[in-house]
Amino acid sequence: MPKVSSVIVPYAAYLRVYEPLAAFPEPERGQWVRYAHRPDRPSYQDELRRSLADLLPTPPVAVPVHESRDAFVLEADGVVHVCPWRTRLRGWQALGDLAEEFPPPLLDAVLPPLVRHQAAQDYERWLALNPDARPWIRTATWQVPLTWFVLVSDEERQYGKGAGGTEDSAPVLRYRTPMVQARRRVARALRTLRNAMDEGPLIDGLVDVGRWLEEFHPRSLVELDYGGLVHALSAGELEGDHSAADVAEGIEALRNGDGAAAGEAYGRLVERWRSVRDLRSAN
Secondary structure, three states: OOOOOOOOOOOEEEEEEEEHHHHOOOOOHHHHHHHHOOOHHHHHHHHHHHHOOOOOOOOOOOOOOOOOOOOEEEOOOEEEEEOOOOOHHOOOOOHHHHHHHHOHHHHHHHOOOHHHHHHHHHHHHHHHHOOOOOOOOEEOOOOOHHHHHHHHHHEEEOOOEOOOOOHHHHOEEEEEEEHHHHHHHHHHHHHHHHHHHOOOOOHHHHHHHHHHOOOOOOOOOEEEEHHHHHOOOOHHHHHOOHHHHHHHHHHHHHHOOOHHHHHHHHHHHHHHHHHHHHHHHHH
């Protein structure tokens, strides 16, 4: 498979939805059928490299000029599923979060205000013509949001140690679950959280993820992928990472009225991710 670059780009995790080909209308379905048979499909690192390459020109390109026609492809039980990149749409949406991620001087240096303003105007015009558009991929840098772990279970955890040295031999840590199962877990967790606490960021985040999942075909697959975060964690940390189990244990403890056990599960999560947050601060 040809690579845009040999450099591995960290440190992002992904929540992806793979829809069956039947979910796509023609002629888009035919496009993805042909694409699925390509032998040179790019990887998630290629997607990141292409996005970062747009920041190199002067002025930088905040959002790709054209929408990506690439996708991730997954076959399960004889059914081909596709997860379109939609890099341009995701770029527009990510611009709205930049002010919370970077201090103004750094943000202005990377993406000047004029560039951001033009991109925002382009997005408004495009959205007026495409009001129902939604991305198949959500991205989180330097973390995996706790709400993502609600969608999966420890039994669905897939961990490969890798051999090191190249992208293809890097460790892999991911979860995959049927859409109906992910939706069921969200609904059950929301009932528990609302009975145990006031409205807050955790509940709001879970509501947001749940609404996003409702946009897709019920026979889709949901994938939580540590992606480039595997390069920010040691082999021992990856092997011992059972965050989905800790989240499930904490929710179950709240359901049973055991605040102490819920606190212990939450404490394990905080301790596990502290080292990653420290790395983010150092960068």
